[in-house]
Every structure is written in structure tokens, then in C-alpha cells.
Amino acid sequence: MPEGGDDDDLFGQVLCVEDASIQQGREDGVRDGMVAGIAEGRELGVQKGYEIGQEVGFYAGCIRTWRALQAKEPDLVTDRMERGLAALEEMIRDFPLYDPQNESLHDNLERLRGRFKVVASGFGCLQDYYPKEAAQASWSF
Amino acid sequence: LFQPCQKMDCLSLELVASLAGHQDRVWSVAWSPKGDFLASCSGDKTVRIWTRRAGATSPPAAAAPSAATITGNDSVNPTTCAGSNTIIGAQQQWYCCAILDQCHSRTIRNIAWSPNGKALATASFDATVAIWELAGSVWEQVAELEGHENEVKCVTWNPDGRLIATCGRDRSVWIWESLPGREFECVDVKQGHTQDVKAVRWHPAGELLVSASYDDTIKLWNYDGDEWVCSQTLGGCGPGSGHSSTVWDVSWDPDGQRLASCSDDLTIKLWESRAAGAAPGPGRLAVSGGSGGYGGGGGLVPSRPDLRCGTTLSGYHGRTIFSLDWGPTGLIASGDGEDCICVFGQGDPEMARVVLRASEEEARQGPAGTNTSSVSCDGGDERRGGGGGSGGGDTTEVDPDDGSGASGPDADAGVSALRDDGKERLGKGSTGLRPGQEGQPWGLWTRVQSAHDADVNCVRWNPAHPRLLASCSDDRLVKLWWLR
Numbered sequence: 338m339p340e341g342g343d344d345d346d347l348f349g350q351v352l353c354v355e356d357a358s359i360q361q362g363r364e365d366g367v368r369d370g371m372v373a374g375i376a377e378g379r380e381l382g383v384q385k386g387y388e389i390g391q392e393v394g395f396y397a398g399c400i401r402t403w404r405a406l407q408a409k410e411p412d413l414v415t416d417r418m419e420r421g422l423a424a425l426e427e428m429i430r431d432f433p434l435y436d437p438q439n440e441s442l443h444d445n446l447e448r449l450r451g452r453f454k455v456v457a458s459g460f461g462c463l464q465d466y467y468p469k470e471a472a473q474a475s476w477s478f
Numbered sequence: 479l480f481q482p483c484q485k486m487d488c489l490s491l492e493l494v495a496s497l498a499g500h501q502d503r504v505w506s507v508a509w510s511p512k513g514d515f516l517a518s519c520s521g522d523k524t525v526r527i528w529t530r531r532a533g534a535t536s537p538p539a540a541a542a543p544s545a546a547t548i549t550g551n552d553s554v555n556p557t558t559c560a561g562s563n564t565i566i567g568a569q570q571q572w573y574c575c576a577i578l579d580q581c582h583s584r585t586i587r588n589i590a591w592s593p594n595g596k597a598l599a600t601a602s603f604d605a606t607v608a609i610w611e612l613a614g615s616v617w618e619q620v621a622e623l624e625g626h627e628n629e630v631k632c633v634t635w636n637p638d639g640r641l642i643a644t645c646g647r648d649r650s651v652w653i654w655e656s657l658p659g660r661e662f663e664c665v666d667v668k669q670g671h672t673q674d675v676k677a678v679r680w681h682p683a684g685e686l687l688v689s690a691s692y693d694d695t696i697k698l699w700n701y702d703g704d705e706w707v708c709s710q711t712l713g714g715c716g717p718g719s720g721h722s723s724t725v726w727d728v729s730w731d732p733d734g735q736r737l738a739s740c741s742d743d744l745t746i747k748l749w750e751s752r753a754a755g756a757a758p759g760p761g762r763l764a765v766s767g768g769s770g771g772y773g774g775g776g777g778l779v780p781s782r783p784d785l786r787c788g789t790t791l792s793g794y795h796g797r798t799i800f801s802l803d804w805g806p807t808g809l810i811a812s813g814d815g816e817d818c819i820c821v822f823g824q825g826d827p828e829m830a831r832v833v834l835r836a837s838e839e840e841a842r843q844g845p846a847g848t849n850t851s852s853v854s855c856d857g858g859d860e861r862r863g864g865g866g867g868s869g870g871g872d873t874t875e876v877d878p879d880d881g882s883g884a885s886g887p888d889a890d891a892g893v894s895a896l897r898d899d900g901k902e903r904l905g906k907g908s909t910g911l912r913p914g915q916e917g918q919p920w921g922l923w924t925r926v927q928s929a930h931d932a933d934v935n936c937v938r939w940n941p942a943h944p945r946l947l948a949s950c951s952d953d954r955l956v957k958l959w960w961l962r
Contacts, residue, residue, distance in 0.1 A: 458664035
């Protein structure tokens with residue numbers, strides 16, 4: 338680090354060139370990095386958001402179908418399963434789907450997943466949530 | 479690297495039987511609640527049930543082998559039904575009395591007996607759990623629990639037999655309720671773990687479930703009236719010093735006050751309630767007392783666990799510790815990936831030896847109502863029950879402790895002790911034989927090097943004969959050991 342002496346003015350500038358370059362480089366890097374980072378973040382966000390939305394939507398769809406079936410055949414659903422269905426509906430209603438910064442989002446998703454499996458198991462539909470496969474749920478009562 | 483075993487010649491585990499028959503690695507063993515049967519499960523997709531042949535003067539064995547369930551060369555077996563004349567003095571040989579097969583399509587990883595000893599649950603890599611019941615003398619599959627996405631690693635019945643917990647590679651813990659008519663309904667699915675869940679075990683009081691995972695944590699679950707919630711996580715980024723690698727097995731002490739866990743990080747950790755602190759003699763209550771008895775006197779309250787790591791046993795194992803069991807004697811047995819079996823106890827092993835000797839004396843003097851150390855097993859080379867196993871032919875002849883040789887009455891006493899004292903012992907529960915001294919530091923009391931020829935996958939103490947230890951291994955054998 339050059340001492341800032343008067344007689345070093347000429348040399349001072351020369352010696353500072355390196356530091357100046359480094360500084361400039363850093364600023365450029367941060368700027369470009371931000372741009373790339375934001376782009377990448379958006380991409381990831383879109384993907385994750387899609388996945389979460391798809392999963393929650395899948396569960397919502399299942400519930401809707403089960404409720405429709407229940408309307409036709411009320412005996413289909415036992416008390417315990419009714420409680421499970423109601424709990425699922427509530428969890429989906431309260432799910433922070435549009436609040437990605439919500440800390441409990443991940444936990445809620447896990448609880449939702451678990452509760453869905455319980456209800457699905459009660460119905461005998463053990464089709465796991467695999468969005469890639471066309472789920473052929475067999476409705477055996 | 480290894481801490482030396484204190485006075486290693488004090489106590490030892492003596493091989494009593496080597497049971498061959500499984501065609502692939504044996505993953506788990508489980509004693510029936512009365513300790514009269516041992517179930518083992520294997521990569522060969524079967525479960526074998528082993529029991530001890532009694533002398534002729536004794537009451538018939540509880541499960542006479544059924545022709546339908548035995549395969550292989552079992553026609554060579556003399557029958558052991560009542561009135562049989564097959565006496566081999568007081569020697570008692572272990573043999574395979576049943577094989578449960580043609581159910582699972584993949585390895586059976588774990589088995590569990592129901593608390594009344596009448597049903598068995600098997601957990602398989604084929605993602606299902608099968609429930610079997612003994613109908614007369616034949617084991618039949620009566621139910622199947624489906625739901626796990628992939629390999630089920632462990633299954634366990636809760637103490638009142640109403641609930642079954644399972645866990646697996648899909649990172650979830652499932653809780654099932656047993657309904658009338660052999661129906662099972664899924665009550666809850668817990669997704670808390672972030673990796674493969676290796677083991678689940680119930681607290682003896684039943685309100686608390688423990689799960690151990692590849693994610694290095696142990697989770698404790700309680701029922702809040704609506705669903706099961708994780709009330710505590712040991713390790714991971716939670717408070718306290720947890721394991722630094724996969725936790726393979728957990729076990730409660732006989733009083734239900736402390737939890738032991740073993741891990742791939744080569745340590746065993748003992749967890750106790752923060753409330754316990756220096757409380758002398760945490761509530762020693764009989765295991766059979768039901769859920770009301772625990773938590774008295776400032777100890778662990780199962781419905782509100784507050785465990786912290788009290789002791790870490792390290793330096794005793796060179797490889798992953800796959801299994802541990804905290805026996806009714808207060809001793810902890812462990813099996814590891816170096817083919818060793820270790821036994822840990824509290825206090826002075828010399829004193830422990832004195833206590834064990836005293837109990838042997840007592841047994842020698844009076845048959846009825848005494849502890850069952852007089853019942854000793856002769857090493858039996860197990861070659862029956864389905865195809866020549868590749869040896870394991872240690873015919874260690876252990877003299878019966880009562881020194882009675884071939885005398886009938888002692889054999890009688892031995893066996894009736896097996897049947898009746900088994901129950902009594904269960905009733906006495908934790909107030910039975912306790913060679914260790916509470917509150918003293920833990921130490922390694924004995925180690926069997928090369929207990930097996932490969933990884934030891936599971937070790938379990940017999941609930942009725944607390945000095946009898948079963949182990950199983952990748953070497954396809956089940957071995958029985960006697961602590962002396």
C-alpha cells in the first residue's frame with residue numbers, strides 16, 4: 338500500500354492502477370452476478386413454484402373427487418376418514434400458496450403430504466404423488 | 479484407538495447355539511414376549527421361528543411344529559409333542575419350528591411380535607408389512623399393510639397392541655391402528671425426517687414413539703389428540719450434541735427413563751431427561767404396570783420428552799454400530815460392522831460378577847420362583863429346518879449351572895422356570911437381576927471379537943432369560959449367547 342506522499346503522486350497513480358482494476362472488476366462482477374443470479378433464481382422459483390402448485394393442486398383435486406363420490410355414496414366415508422378429509426381441506430385452504438417467503442411453507446407441505454397419504458390409504462388408493470406418471474387410481478371400496 | 483475393556487476376564491458371552499438355515503443374510507431377530515421363541519428374518523424372504531426342545535418330562539412346547547409350515551429336512555426331527563420320549567438329559571437344543579414364507583417378494587428386513595405373542599408383523603423391502611397370526615400351530619398371513627413408497631425398514635408394536643409403527647426409505651413414519659377383524663387402518667404418516675428412517679421403537683409406556691434416521695437425528699413423537707407430532711429432535715441442528723452420522727438403532731432402559739442410540743459415527747449415546755439430573759434411582763417401575771407408572775419422581779415424562787445426551791460411549795467400536803439392545807438387566811449389548819458384539823454395564827464388573835454368581839447360587843438352591851439362570855442351553859448345531867446351513871457348528875457344551883447333569887427334576891425346574899418364571903419375571907420387570915450399579919460410569923464389560931463372520935445386524939436380549947442374547951448377521955447365522 339503506497340503512502341500517500343506528495344512526491345508519490347506520479348507513482349501513486351501507477352501503483353493504484355492494480356487496485357483500481359480490482360475494484361472495477363469487483364463492481365462488474367457483482368453487477369453481472371446479480372443479473373445472472375436473479376435470472377437463475379427466477380428459473381428455480383418458477384420450477385419450484387410449479388412443483389408445489391402441482392402437488393397441492395393434485396391433493397385438492399383428489400379431495401374434490403372424493404367429496405363428489407361421497408355425495409353419491411355417503412357410506413363410503415367413515416367418521417375417521419371424514420375427519421381426515423376435513424383436515425386436508427383445511428390444510429389446503431390455509432396453505433400459503435402465494436407466500437413463498439412463508440417460513441412454514443415447507444413444514445405445511447410435509448404435513449399435507451403426510452395427511453394425504455393417511456386419507457388415501459384409508460380409501461385404499463395408494464397411488465403416490467408422482468406427477469410424471471398418469472396416476473391410474475383403482476377405486477376399490 | 480480402542481479403550482481397553484475393564485477386566486475383560488470377569489464376564490464373558492459364551493456361545494450357546496449357532497442356528498443355520500437361512501439362505502441369505504439375517505437382518506433381524508426378535509424374541510416372543512415370553513422369551514420362548516425367537517423369530518429371525520432374512521434376505522431369503524422368509525422368517526424362521528426357533529425354539530428350544532424340552533426334555534420329555536416337561537410340558538409340551540408352546541408351538542408344536544406343523545408339517546405345513548416346515549420345509550426341508552424337518553422330517554428328520556423327532557417330534558416334541560407331549561409324551562414324546564426324546565430326552566437328551568437336561569440338554570436343550572434349539573431348532574427351527576416354523577418357516578414363514580411365500581409372502582413377501584423381497585427381503586424381510588424386520589419382524590416384531592405383538593405384546594400377547596399371538597401375532598407377528600414382518601417389514602419388507604417390497605414396501606409392504608404383513609401381519610401373521612398363529613392358528614393352532616400354523617402361522618398364517620392375515621393382513622397386509624400397504625402405503626410405504628419403497629423399502630420398509632422397521633416395524634414395531636406398541637405395548638398395548640393397538641398400534642403398529644413402521645418406517646422406511648421413503649423418509650416417513652407410519653402409524654397404524656389395529657381394528658377388530660384383523661383390519662388395520664393408517665392413523666398418521668409423519669414426514670419429519672429428511673432421509674431414510676432406520677428404526678422405530680415405542681417407549682414401554684406406549685405414549686411415545688422414537689424414530690432414528692440416516693439424517694443423523696432421533697425424533698420423538700407424541701399424540702396430541704388429533705395427530706402425532708414431533709415433540710423433540712435429538713441431533714441435527716437441534717440443541718445438544720447429537721450423532722454425527724446415521725443413527726441405526728435405539729433402545730429404552732428397563733425403567734423407561736433413558737434412551738440409548740447407536741450410530742455410524744461409532745458411538746453409543748445415552749439420553750436422559752433433563753428433569754432426572756441427580757435423582758437417585760429414577761422410578762423403578764414394573765414394565766407390566768402400564769402407562770400410569772412412568773415419570774414418577776422427577777424422571778422422564780413420556781408425553782413430554784425432554785431428553786439430553788448424558789453419556790457418550792466412544793472408542794469401543796471400529797465400524798458402524800448397527801444394533802443395540804438395553805436388556806432387562808440394565809446391560810447394553812451392541813453389534814457392529816466389525817463382526818463384534820459388546821456388552822456395556824454401569825459400575826464395577828467385578829461386583830457384577832458377584833451378583834451374577836449369587837443369582838446362580840440362588841437358582842441352584844431352589845427351582846421354583848427363582849431366576850432362570852439355571853436354564854442353560856447346550857450349543858446345538860442347527861442343521862435342520864430347510865437345507866444344510868454352512869456350518870456354524872460350535873457345539874459348546876455348557877454345563878447347566880445347577881450342575882445337575884442329566885437329572886429329570888432339574889430339567890423340569892429349568893423348563894418350568896422357562897414357562898412360569900418367564901411370566902413372573904415379566905411381572906417383576908425392572909426389579910429383577912441387575913448386575914450393574916446405577917449412577918456409576920459406564921464401561922465395556924465384555925467383547926466378542928469375530929462373534930460372526932460378517933456384519934452383526936441385530937442383537938436382542940431375551941425378555942424372560944435376561945442373560946441370554948440373540949444375534950444375527952450377514953453370515954446367515956443366528957447365534958445365541960449366555961452371559962456368564
